[in-house]
Amino acid sequence: MSGSLDLRASCWPLERLDDALVALAERAGLEPSGASSSMPPPPPHPDGPERLRDELGRWLDLRASAMGFEIEALRVPLGALESSLRRLGPALLLITDADGEDAPPRLLALDGRGRLLGPDLRRRKVPAARLAAFLSERLVAPVRDDCERLLDTAMVPPRRRAAARDALIRRRLGGRSLRGIWQLRRPPHAGLGRLLVEDGALRSAGLLLGANALRYVLLLAAWWLIGRSVLEGRSDLGWLSAWALLLVTMVPLQALQSWHNGLLALRLGSVLKRRMLAGALSLDPDELRERGVGRMLAMVIEAEAVEGLALSSGLYAATAFVDLGAAAWVLSKGAGPWVMVAFLLACVVFLVLLGVRYALVRRAWTRERLAMTHALVERMVGHTTRLAQEAPSSWHVREDASTAAYLGRSRALDRSSVALDVFARRGWMLVGVLGLWPALVGGQASTAALAVTFGGLLLARGGFSNLAAGVTDVIDLSIAWREVGPLIRAGARRPVPPRFLRPRHGFEPAGPEARPEAETGTERAPTVIEVRDLSYRYAGRERPALRGVDFELRGGERLLLEGPSGGGKSTFAAVLAGLRRPSAGLLLLSGLDAPTHGEQGWRERVAAAPQFHLNHILTNTFAFNLLMGRRWPPTQADLQLAEQLCGELGLGPLLERMPAGMQQNVGETGWQLSHGERSRVFLARALLQGAELVILDESFAALDPDNQALALRCAFEHAPTLLVIAHP
Numbered sequence: 001m002s003g004s005l006d007l008r009a010s011c012w013p014l015e016r017l018d019d020a021l022v023a024l025a026e027r028a029g030l031e032p033s034g035a036s037s038s039m040p041p042p043p044p045h046p047d048g049p050e051r052l053r054d055e056l057g058r059w060l061d062l063r064a065s066a067m068g069f070e071i072e073a074l075r076v077p078l079g080a081l082e083s084s085l086r087r088l089g090p091a092l093l094l095i096t097d098a099d100g101e102d103a104p105p106r107l108l109a110l111d112g113r114g115r116l117l118g119p120d121l122r123r124r125k126v127p128a129a130r131l132a133a134f135l136s137e138r139l140v141a142p143v144r145d146d147c148e149r150l151l152d153t154a155m156v157p158p159r160r161r162a163a164a165r166d167a168l169i170r171r172r173l174g175g176r177s178l179r180g181i182w183q184l185r186r187p188p189h190a191g192l193g194r195l196l197v198e199d200g201a202l203r204s205a206g207l208l209l210g211a212n213a214l215r216y217v218l219l220l221a222a223w224w225l226i227g228r229s230v231l232e233g234r235s236d237l238g239w240l241s242a243w244a245l246l247l248v249t250m251v252p253l254q255a256l257q258s259w260h261n262g263l264l265a266l267r268l269g270s271v272l273k274r275r276m277l278a279g280a281l282s283l284d285p286d287e288l289r290e291r292g293v294g295r296m297l298a299m300v301i302e303a304e305a306v307e308g309l310a311l312s313s314g315l316y317a318a319t320a321f322v323d324l325g326a327a328a329w330v331l332s333k334g335a336g337p338w339v340m341v342a343f344l345l346a347c348v349v350f351l352v353l354l355g356v357r358y359a360l361v362r363r364a365w366t367r368e369r370l371a372m373t374h375a376l377v378e379r380m381v382g383h384t385t386r387l388a389q390e391a392p393s394s395w396h397v398r399e400d401a402s403t404a405a406y407l408g409r410s411r412a413l414d415r416s417s418v419a420l421d422v423f424a425r426r427g428w429m430l431v432g433v434l435g436l437w438p439a440l441v442g443g444q445a446s447t448a449a450l451a452v453t454f455g456g457l458l459l460a461r462g463g464f465s466n467l468a469a470g471v472t473d474v475i476d477l478s479i480a481w482r483e484v485g486p487l488i489r490a491g492a493r494r495p496v497p498p499r500f501l502r503p504r505h506g507f508e509p510a511g512p513e514a515r516p517e518a519e520t521g522t523e524r525a526p527t528v529i530e531v532r533d534l535s536y537r538y539a540g541r542e543r544p545a546l547r548g549v550d551f552e553l554r555g556g557e558r559l560l561l562e563g564p565s566g567g568g569k570s571t572f573a574a575v576l577a578g579l580r581r582p583s584a585g586l587l588l589l590s591g592l593d594a595p596t597h598g599e600q601g602w603r604e605r606v607a608a609a610p611q612f613h614l615n616h617i618l619t620n621t622f623a624f625n626l627l628m629g630r631r632w633p634p635t636q637a638d639l640q641l642a643e644q645l646c647g648e649l650g651l652g653p654l655l656e657r658m659p660a661g662m663q664q665n666v667g668e669t670g671w672q673l674s675h676g677e678r679s680r681v682f683l684a685r686a687l688l689q690g691a692e693l694v695i696l697d698e699s700f701a702a703l704d705p706d707n708q709a710l711a712l713r714c715a716f717e718h719a720p721t722l723l724v725i726a727h728p
């Protein structure tokens with residue numbers, strides 16, 4: 001019984017976090033696999049629940065990625081807690097001091113269907129309201145007495161007391177959120193079909209089609225009723241009422257259809273967006289460069305089209321086939337039945353041929369448009385260079401040529417789509433009346449048969465309109481899909497999961513004393529990076545950029561790597577940072593190879609500030625740009641640390657100048673940073689990541705001698721092990 005369910009008995013102790021996670025994932029059908037946990041869950045943190053939540057979040061992230069699913073940390077506003085719990089998928093909920101200060105932290109496992117999975121692996125139903133009250137107790141308890149006193153003073157009658165108290169508490173805690181809720185979900189690289197099923201898109205599609213078909217049957221029945229009563233001259237109230245009833249029944253069906261149409265669009269959009277976002281992040285840097293920024297932008301535009309078209313094309317096509325099937329049946333019951341059905345089939349074939357012509361023209365037009373977008377973006381990016389260095393007389397030569405070509409393609413496209421549209425709307429009626437002509441002139445057909453045939457003609461006209469819209473949408477969709485294909489496919493790549501789980505090295509405000517000693521007496525610090533006989537060759541290049549490299553860096557060491565331009569220094573940095581995989585040779589980090597660390601694990605341990613032109617200030621707050629590699633949202637300690645580092649790097653005056661300080665928006669559309677300021681933000685970002693090895697690729701080139709000395713000192717102070725790349 002849910003009413004007597006003891007929530008405390010359903011809690012999992014922290015030591016059994018791994019069991020809870022695996023059991024929950026198995027029951028949610030996430031098929032947990034891979035590495036068994038070699039990393040114990042974090043114990044309660046002496047600094048309090050906030051630090052514990054943070055550590056738990058990291059642990060869960062690592063563990064879930066090793067098992068092949070994802071963890072999403074949620075922050076739920078207290079006011080929306082109950083409704084969020086109702087919609088929540090499988091999730092772990094952290095309970096801290098619900099029984100008082102001394103109670104150890106525990107976890108609840110919610111199976112995504114409103115049931116709690118207990119440590120005895122039994123599932124028990126729990127009302128969302130009760131669970132919400134239990135979870136929010138820690139926040140509510142301190143204000144409850146206050147509210148009661150207020151209600152006493154206001155002499156609120158007992159029957160309205162509970163509602164008034166809840167409203168007061170809601171008001172007092174309105175802005176507070178509950179954290180420590182981790183939802184388990186399928187990763188974006190899972191099959192699209194599975195993601196859609198999980199999101200409920202298939203259910204919505206089924207309901208949508210069902211409602212559509214039922215509405216159709218009702219429409220035909222209404223026609224049949226009214227047609228019969230008119231032809232037989234029976235217009236009594238009973239028939240008319242039945243007709244009206246059928247029409248009224250269609251209204252809620254139409255509402256249901258619109259509702260599920262919207263839901264389906266949302267669900268489809270969210271699944272596609274997740275997949276494409278994952279794809280954008282897992283695209284190879286060279287793949288990105290080869291495609292060019294303009295094409296990438298075009299891809300994003302096409303992605304929007306895919307979402308809209310996927311839905312409309314399916315709907316149009318489904319409705320068109322129902323319409324045309326029904327029209328063929330109605331025509332077969334009217335005058336000159338088989339001639340009319342043959343005409344109908346011939347017109348469908350003709351419309352499909354028009355569709356093929358449209359597809360060819362549309363493909364050529366899309367190619368032209370993408371080329372134009374690409375050229376436009378390139379010109380915008382290189383605007384200043386062109387203004388300064390290109391002769392004004394040649395500014396528009398290429399633009400004019402490509403605009404003319406685009407106009408030509410657009411005209412052809414218009415002609416082709418107008419042909420489709422006109423035939424669908426008018427052509428069929430003309431052909432249909434011609435087919436009916438012999439029966440009309442010959443006078444053998446009865447009035448009833450002629451009326452049925454006209455009904456069939458009108459029905460087919462609707463079907464042809466939908467078919468024309470469906471054909472153009474399906475073609476547009478297939479072309480847009482080809483464009484976003486690389487992103488969708490890249491999103492299906494599964495990141496290499498770690499074979500062995502190790503907690504991430506935490507960043508503490510390290511002074512020289514916290515740094516591992518490279519050499520103390522006869523004992524040498526352990527090797528951080530070891531490279532043996534390593535080679536790297538860029539795709540399509542004959543000569544390798546790196547060949548037979550041997551290299552070793554021990555904990556606490558600081559190394560300057562110099563070499564001629566084009567010698568392969570940045571390539572080496574990218575290989576060490578895990579951004580490029582070596583073509584041959586051995587590469588170990590702390591004695592373990594890349595698959596053992598996993599992609600994410602490797603990048604967390606090696607922080608690299610790429611060369612200036614490859615690094616970026618994102619349009620966001622200054623704090624985000626500093627702390628994005630460390631953790632977001634940050635803790636108070638993170639923000640203090642970032643501010644301290646800014647001070648050491650000489651960015652204090654900049655922080656004072658910016659009206660919102662650390663919260664100032666920077667980037668393309670925000671506060672503009674100078675070249676030297678950006679360089680120091682890139683440096684601080686790499687140092688704040690808390691990595692074991694920091695690689696700085698020409699990070700000091702833009703700094704004046706004073707700032708260079710400051711930056712170098714800061715890097716020496718804070719990087720546990722440091723590799724600096726510079727020109728001789």
Ligand SMILES: Nc1ncnc2c1ncn2[C@@H]1O[C@H](COP(=O)(O)OP(=O)(O)OP(=O)(O)O)[C@@H](O)[C@H]1O
Pocket residue numbers: 286538539541545563564565566567568569570571572727
């Ligand atoms: N993405 C790429 N695709 C193909 N070849 C590349 C790519 N990036 C670099 N190269 C080539 O690899 C070689 C090494 O380049 P790299 O950028 O590593 O040199 P570097 O020592 O860092 O040069 P610099 O000091 O001028 O920055 C060069 O010949 C370069 O043309």
